[in-house]
Amino acid sequence: MLERVWDDISKSADYSFNASxxxxxxxxxxxxxxxxxxxxxxxxxxxxNNTDKPDKLVKYMDDARAMGIRILPPHINKSxxxxxxxxxxxxxxxxxxxxxxxxxxxxILELRPFTSYLxxxxxxxxxxxxxxxxxxxxxxxxxxxxxxxxxPNAQQQVTGMYISESPFTLYRDIVNRFxxxxxxxxxxxxxxxxxxxxxxxxxxxxxxKKKTSKQYGRAMAFMSVRMENADEPIRCTLxxxxxxxxxxxxxxGVAVYIVATVQKPLDVLVxxxxxxxxxxxxxxxx
Numbered sequence: 463m464l465e466r467v468w469d470d471i472s473k474s475a476d477y478s479f480n481a482s483x484x485x486x487x488x489x490x491x492x493x494x495x496x497x498x499x500x501x502x503x504x505x506x507x508x509x510x511n512n513t514d515k516p517d518k519l520v521k522y523m524d525d526a527r528a529m530g531i532r533i534l535p536p537h538i539n540k541s542x543x544x545x546x547x548x549x550x551x552x553x554x555x556x557x558x559x560x561x562x563x564x565x566x567x568x569x570i571l572e573l574r575p576f577t578s579y580l581x582x583x584x585x586x587x588x589x590x591x592x593x594x595x596x597x598x599x600x601x602x603x604x605x606x607x608x609x610x611x612x613x614p615n616a617q618q619q620v621t622g623m624y625i626s627e628s629p630f631t632l633y634r635d636i637v638n639r640f641x642x643x644x645x646x647x648x649x650x651x652x653x654x655x656x657x658x659x660x661x662x663x664x665x666x667x668x669x670x671k672k673k674t675s676k677q678y679g680r681a682m683a684f685m686s687v688r689m690e691n692a693d694e695p696i697r698c699t700l701x702x703x704x705x706x707x708x709x710x711x712x713x714x715g716v717a718v719y720i721v722a723t724v725q726k727p728l729d730v731l732v733x734x735x736x737x738x739x740x741x742x743x744x745x746x747x748x
Contacts, residue, residue, distance in 0.1 A: 502531060503551065504547055506522065506525070506526045506529070507552050510523075510544075511545050511555075515664065516622050516623065516663060516664065516715060517663020517686050517695060517714075519623065520623050520688065520715070523623065524628065524690075526552065527628065531551050531552060532550055533551060533554070533625055534548055534550060534552060534553045534626070535554055535602040535603075535617065535625045536554045536558075536601045536602060536603040537553065537602075537603060537606060538556075538570065538576055538582065538598065538603040538604055539576060539607070540553055541553050541554060541555055541603070542555055542571075543556060543557045543564070543571070544558070545558070554601075554621065554625055556570065556571075558621065559597050559598060559601045559603070559620055560597055560619075560622070561593045561594055561597045562594045562597055563589075563594070566591075566594050569586060569589050569590060570590065573585050576607065577607065579604045579607065579608055583595070597620040600613070600619065601617055601621055602617050602625075602626075612626065614627065614629075614632055615739050618715050618717075619715075621715070622714050623661075623715045624661075624715070624717065629661055629717030632717075633659070633717060635742075636659065636719070636738055637690065640657060640659070641657065641719070642657055642658045644689045644690065644692045647696070648692075648694075648727065648728065650724045650727075651724060653723065654724045655721065655722070655723055655724075655733075656722055656723075656724060657719070657720070657721050659720075659738060660689045660690075660692075660718060660720060661687065661688055661715060661718070662685055662686075662687050662712065662713065662716050662717075663686040663687060663688060663695060663714060664685065664686045664714065665685045665686075665712055665714060666683065666684045666685070667683050668681075668684065669681055669682065670701075677702045680706075681705055681706070681709070682699075682700055682702050683699075683700045683705050684698065684700070685697075685698045685700070687720065694728055696729075697728060697729045697730070698730055698731075698732045699730070699731050699732065700712065700732045700735075701731070704732055704734070708732075708736075711736070711737055716737055717739070718735050719736045719737075719738060719741055720732060720735055721733045721734040721735075
């Protein structure tokens with residue numbers, strides 16, 4: 463019987479992953495490696511534009527920064543629709559800003575350059591509604607024209623991430639003072655309590671489905687978070703009592719401090735979540 467199974471496997475090997483597949487994958491891997499080594503800015507721009515998951519995009523941006531590539535904020539006169547190569551790095555695209563639609567971006571690209579936000583207001587039509595205008599301002603798209611400073615947290619809210627600087631750089635004092643490092647978190651044993659800083663990636667809301675549970679029907683959530691220098695995300699579970707307290711914080715892209723209990727490696731049960739911005743405000747009051 464075993465010999466017959468082995469014979470079947472051997473025969474299927476002729477077509478299940480044949481030489482042509484191997485050559486194609488090897489060629490693709492070679493060209494990706496070549497482009498990343500010799501044209502890193504162009505390569506990473508293409509990677510950004512072909513990534514539809516925010517947590518992966520955040521990781522790729524961290525990878526780009528580690529390669530010495532600057533991630534540039536939206537600019538009303540310099541940004542394209544998508545991520546584009548800029549002489550100083552990779553420029554964030556206007557269509558990636560929340561609430562800004564493609565038709566509005568098309569009009570902006572056609573009418574520009576603009577000399578100021580006031581000039582922009584005077585020239586664009588109702589296709590660029592008030593909500594879009596607020597998002598563009600919050601993203602930092604007019605900061606260079608008007609000489610205004612970008613609020614990193616406002617920028618994060620409309621782009622889903624910290625662009626100009628990593629949140630771990632913005633809150634370096636908190637990270638160094640309160641957060642366990644990546645190796646300690648990754649190697650923590652089941653039932654251990656861990657405390658760490660991370661950025662929130664994908665969030666999935668759910669409800670307790672076990673009908674015999676006292677929590678049946680109550681809202682809960684799962685989220686993926688990533689620490690600084692981490693090569694893997696951490697899966698977090700938030701049961702109803704915890705989720706009720708922190709649901710306004712649990713949003714993609716937010717930089718947070720997490721207290722949790724390890725269930726298994728890189729899989730934790732969250733006890734508390736606090737935005738790093740809030741921790742910073744609390745520390746300045748002490």
